[in-house]
Amino acid sequence: MDAAFQDALKQAATINVPTAHPRLPGPFGAEPIIRTRSLGKSYPKGPAVFAGVHLDIRADQRVALIGSNGAGKSTLLKCLIGLLPSSEGEIMTLGESFHAAPTAAQLQRLRRQIGFVFQNHGLVSRQSVLTNVIQGKLGLPGSWRAWHQSLADQAWREEAMQVLAEVRLADKARARADELSGGQAQRVAIARALIRKPRLLIADEPAASLDPAVGRDIMQIFSDLAREHGITLVYTTHDMQHALDYSDRIIALKAGKVFFDAPTGDVSLRDMDGVFHA
Numbered sequence: 657m658d659a660a661f662q663d664a665l666k667q668a669a670t671i672n673v674p675t676a677h678p679r680l681p682g683p684f685g686a687e688p689i690i691r692t693r694s695l696g697k698s699y700p701k702g703p704a705v706f707a708g709v710h711l712d713i714r715a716d717q718r719v720a721l722i723g724s725n726g727a728g729k730s731t732l733l734k735c736l737i738g739l740l741p742s743s744e745g746e747i748m749t750l751g752e753s754f755h756a757a758p759t760a761a762q763l764q765r766l767r768r769q770i771g772f773v774f775q776n777h778g779l780v781s782r783q784s785v786l787t788n789v790i791q792g793k794l795g796l797p798g799s800w801r802a803w804h805q806s807l808a809d810q811a812w813r814e815e816a817m818q819v820l821a822e823v824r825l826a827d828k829a830r831a832r833a834d835e836l837s838g839g840q841a842q843r844v845a846i847a848r849a850l851i852r853k854p855r856l857l858i859a860d861e862p863a864a865s866l867d868p869a870v871g872r873d874i875m876q877i878f879s880d881l882a883r884e885h886g887i888t889l890v891y892t893t894h895d896m897q898h899a900l901d902y903s904d905r906i907i908a909l910k911a912g913k914v915f916f917d918a919p920t921g922d923v924s925l926r927d928m929d930g931v932f933h934a
């Protein structure tokens with residue numbers, strides 16, 4: 657590593673609390689996969705959820721988004737990927753730049769490159785695990801075949817089996833989704849996101865309803881898959897240990913602002929505490 661790059665890393669590592677400005681400069685933040693400038697969001701008739709948010713999220717990072725209940729984490733995630741219109745500022749995600757909301761064509765291109773996992777796995781309970789995974793292809797070209805595994809061609813079924821193997825669930829392919837435990841269902845949801853071959857994986861509290869051991873297992877799977885496949889992972893969590901153990905970078909929201917945005921190794925428990933207390 658050359659000296660200039662090391663300096664840039666050191667500079668990037670200085671924690672800056674509180675700030676609404678980007679702090680990952682130069683070489684550390686090559687071409688970002690997500691960039692926002694002066695991003696703000698209010699719901700109709702409501703106060704601002706957040707304002708003046710500047711972010712530069714680099715490809716291949718695992719980013720934990722933390723903050724109290726109602727801090728705006730889910731709202732920010734949805735704005736970043738165009739599922740909710742923002743109220744002010746600019747967004748660039750996966751090369752698509754937009755104010756407020758993406759165009760229909762932009763949204764379609766974004767959806768093709770993004771995988772989603774939510775707290776409630778959202779599987780179709782009466783369908784098989786295999787069909788649920790193949791349904792991850794919906795929205796991609798030729799995707800009417802993804803409604804059921806029997807319509808899908810052999811290549812898609814093989815892909816589905818491969819991603820199920822990656823989450824250690826190949827043996828459950830023929831089981832019905834409602835026969836799975838919470839942790840298994842969440843692993844299927846990850847496989848369903850993975851079959852899209854996403855560049856960006858968005859997860860909103862993916863381990864929230866799981867017991868501690870299973871929750872850690874799910875976070876480890878996310879983390880390993882993101883690394884192995886070079887996927888950028890952005891997730892929200894209320895578990896500070898998950899944020900510390902399974903991210904390269906932590907972004908904290910507090911009182912409608914970015915409270916800190918720093919490499920995980922530079923975030924102390926005291927910094928974390930400041931997110932939740934005055």
Ligand SMILES: Nc1ncnc2c1ncn2[C@@H]1O[C@H](COP(=O)(O)OP(=O)(O)OP(=O)(O)O)[C@@H](O)[C@H]1O
Nearest residue numbers: 699700702705723724725726727728729730731732
């Ligand atoms: N559809 C909506 N209409 C109006 N207000 C909303 C809507 N969704 C969220 N809000 C409000 O926006 C604020 C931020 O909510 P959001 O769900 O983004 O926070 P969060 O940090 O994800 O919270 P949690 O950790 O509890 O999931 C809250 O005050 C919430 O009440």
